Amino acid sequence: MQPILAARQTTMLEHLEHHFKRHDKARLALDPVRRGRVQSCDGGLLEVSGQPAPIGSLCTIEPQDGAPTLTAEVIGFRGRHSLMMMLGDSVMLAPGAPVRASGRAGKVPVGDAFLGRAVDGLGQPIDGGPPIRGDRLWPLGGLRETALERASVAEPFATGVRAIDALTTMGVGQRMGIVAGSGVGKSVLIDMIAHGAEADIVIVGLIGERAREVSDFVSAHMGGAGKADRAKRTIVVAVPADHAPNLRLRGAQYAASLAEYYRKSGKRVLLIMDSLTRVAHAAREIALLLGEPGAARGYPPSALAAITRLVERAGNSTSSGGAVTGLYTVLADGDDANDPVVDTARAILDGHVVLSRELAQRGQYPAIDVPASLSRVMTAVTAPEHLAAARQFRALIADYESNRDLVLMGAYREGADADVDRAMAMHPALTRFLSQDVDIRAALADSIDALAALMTQDGIHDAEH
Numbered sequence: 001m002q003p004i005l006a007a008r009q010t011t012m013l014e015h016l017e018h019h020f021k022r023h024d025k026a027r028l029a030l031d032p033v034r035r036g037r038v039q040s041c042d043g044g045l046l047e048v049s050g051q052p053a054p055i056g057s058l059c060t061i062e063p064q065d066g067a068p069t070l071t072a073e074v075i076g077f078r079g080r081h082s083l084m085m086m087l088g089d090s091v092m093l094a095p096g097a098p099v100r101a102s103g104r105a106g107k108v109p110v111g112d113a114f115l116g117r118a119v120d121g122l123g124q125p126i127d128g129g130p131p132i133r134g135d136r137l138w139p140l141g142g143l144r145e146t147a148l149e150r151a152s153v154a155e156p157f158a159t160g161v162r163a164i165d166a167l168t169t170m171g172v173g174q175r176m177g178i179v180a181g182s183g184v185g186k187s188v189l190i191d192m193i194a195h196g197a198e199a200d201i202v203i204v205g206l207i208g209e210r211a212r213e214v215s216d217f218v219s220a221h222m223g224g225a226g227k228a229d230r231a232k233r234t235i236v237v238a239v240p241a242d243h244a245p246n247l248r249l250r251g252a253q254y255a256a257s258l259a260e261y262y263r264k265s266g267k268r269v270l271l272i273m274d275s276l277t278r279v280a281h282a283a284r285e286i287a288l289l290l291g292e293p294g295a296a297r298g299y300p301p302s303a304l305a306a307i308t309r310l311v312e313r314a315g316n317s318t319s320s321g322g323a324v325t326g327l328y329t330v331l332a333d334g335d336d337a338n339d340p341v342v343d344t345a346r347a348i349l350d351g352h353v354v355l356s357r358e359l360a361q362r363g364q365y366p367a368i369d370v371p372a373s374l375s376r377v378m379t380a381v382t383a384p385e386h387l388a389a390a391r392q393f394r395a396l397i398a399d400y401e402s403n404r405d406l407v408l409m410g411a412y413r414e415g416a417d418a419d420v421d422r423a424m425a426m427h428p429a430l431t432r433f434l435s436q437d438v439d440i441r442a443a444l445a446d447s448i449d450a451l452a453a454l455m456t457q458d459g460i461h462d463a464e465h
Contacts, residue, residue: 036099039081044244045289046072046084048099053082056140057105058122063092071122072099073246076290085246085286087122106141108254109134110261115201118218118236121251126238127218138257140250142313143264151316153350156381157325158444160196161189163368163434165444166451167390168353171377172268173316175326177276177345180355186329187213188438189355189366190274193327194221195230196441199270201262205255206238207248208278214238245282249306252279256313263322270325271314277331280307280341296340304344311348351375364435371398386448389455396430399423429454 036051038061053059053074061070070093072084084099109123111134118127125132153171170176180186187209194202194217204221206214218238222231235258239251252273259271273279280303287300294300314326330345330352346352353373360367371394379387400423406412407424414421433454436442 034100036082038093038095038097038099040095041090041093043289044085044090046086047078048082048084049080051082051099051101052077052080053101054105057101058087058103059084059099060102061093062098062100064094064097065092067092071102073250074105075246075286083290085244085289087244087247104137106139107137108140108257109136110138110258111135114235114258116222116231116234118214118222118238119254121237121239121243121247121249121254123254127222136261138261140253140257141309142253142256142260145315145317149318151318151323153316153377153380156444158196158198159193160198160441160443161192161366162436162442162447162450163366163370164193164353165442166386166433166447167368167370167393168351168373168375169378169382169386169390170325170351170375171381172325173314173323174350174375174377175311175314175328175348176375177349177352178327178329178355179332179342179346179352180329181332181357184355184357184360185365185367186331186355187217187274189353190272190327190329191217191220192366192436192438192441194234194270194272197270198444199233199325200267201233201235201259201269202272203235203237203255203259203262203269204272204274205252206236206240206274207252208239208241208281209274211240211242214240241278245285248282249279249286252282252310256310259324260313263317263324264320266320266322268323268325270327273310273326273328275329275331276307276310276345277329277341279310280304280344283307299340304340307341307344308348311345350377364431365438366434366436368434370394370434371401385452389451392455393430393433393451395419396423396426400427400430426454 034051036048038046039049040047051059055074055076057074059072059074061072063070071087073087074082075085076083113132113134117125117129117132119132120126123132153173155172157170157172157174159165159170164170178186178189194204206217218236221234237251237255239248255271255273259269262269280299283303283306284299287302288294292300292302311326311328314324316323328345330342332339332342351374354369355367356369359369399419403412403420433450
């Protein structure tokens with residue numbers, strides 16, 4: 001009798017426990033406002049108790065005295081306490097301030113309502129227009145695809161810049177870097193490509209740049225008469241340099257999420273990220289704040305890994321037929337081409353265009369260093385005749401640069417080397433070919449034809465005269 005009674009009691013206890021668990025879950029689901037409390041604020045890192053929101057969640061903090069609410073992002077946890085980072089200023093933040101979760105963790109709105117608009121890292125408009133209501137939610141970290149779900153690069157991509165299209169030809173779905181020091185013309189080249197590229201959608205992420213550059217870009221591409229058609233296909237996600245590092249990182253991820261959404265719709269998207277270095281800086285600040293030790297030149301491993309994750313989100317899709325062609329600027333600090341960010345980007349990207357300060361000082365714009373630039377997919381998207389002409393052009397430029405000092409000093413005698421003689425004779429024509437006004441768009445076919453003509457005897461004759 002006793003075993004039967006004990007079994008019944010155990011069953012009743014299990015039933016009651018199950019009932020209370022269901023009751024607790026229902027209570028939590030019906031209570032949308034679960035408040036935590038700010039326990040500490042140290043160097044921008046908040047420690048919050050009673051708010052077990054997952055990493056990537058946005059939370060609203062309610063300061064005292066009726067001050068405007070503050071926004072923070074969960075970037076980690078320590079024990080039962082959540083670690084958060086402000087998305088803005090921490091003015092008026094006080095100990096014990098209530099914290100509640102807001103929005104869906106790791107999801108951001110996307111859709112056609114973003115076309116022609118400029119937004120911040122939270123998707124809020126910064127162009128003075130009405131609020132934006134997205135068509136659906138998309139993972140901020142992206143939808144991961146397997147390697148076999150990525151289609152190969154097989155078609156040329158027209159940028160509208162003659163030097164790139166003819167000599168470092170890009171492909172649809174390629175990830176290309178623009179490596180440059182400060183003040184060499186990187187922003188101008190981006191403007192030219194955003195204006196002249198052949199793409200259904202152009203998404204520009206201006207991350208960590210000067211606010212003036214953001215304003216100038218939006219005005220140039222989305223404002224004023226005669227720019228309506230261009231604005232309809234353009235989205236700008238801008239987070240200037242004075243914003244919080246986690247907001248800068250979110251801005252880059254948001255731009256990639258919008259690009260992925262349109263690729264899923266079968267569109268051909270050009271994603272311009274300016275700059276990948278500022279994204280790495282933002283990831284470094286967050287990692288150091290969480291206590292991760294620095295490695296190469298102070299960059300923690302997670303900061304460099306963030307570059308890889310961001311770049312890998314571009315590419316072609318076999319399922320939708322859409323493509324994201326990525327163009328990422330990389331700032332070579334102090335013109336150091338061996339910077340850790342430059343090395344990491346060069347290893348993961350499908351090619352790079354190098355801008356030379358010396359060429360810029362000579363007045364050549366865009367200041368593209370042709371011998372130092374390359375496209376790893378050029379052989380797959382160009383005809384053999386085009387490829388041969390491009391290699392011939394590169395050889396002429398290399399011969400000129402390697403012997404330029406000798407010629408200027410008078411140490412070279414004409415006739416000593418036929419290849420050098422030809423390079424010196426053709427150099428004015430080569431420089432004219434590489435130079436291009438900002439407002440001029442060069443068609444891909446015209447650039448290839450001009451290259452072929454320049455590499456003929458007629459091109460040499462024109463250069464000599």
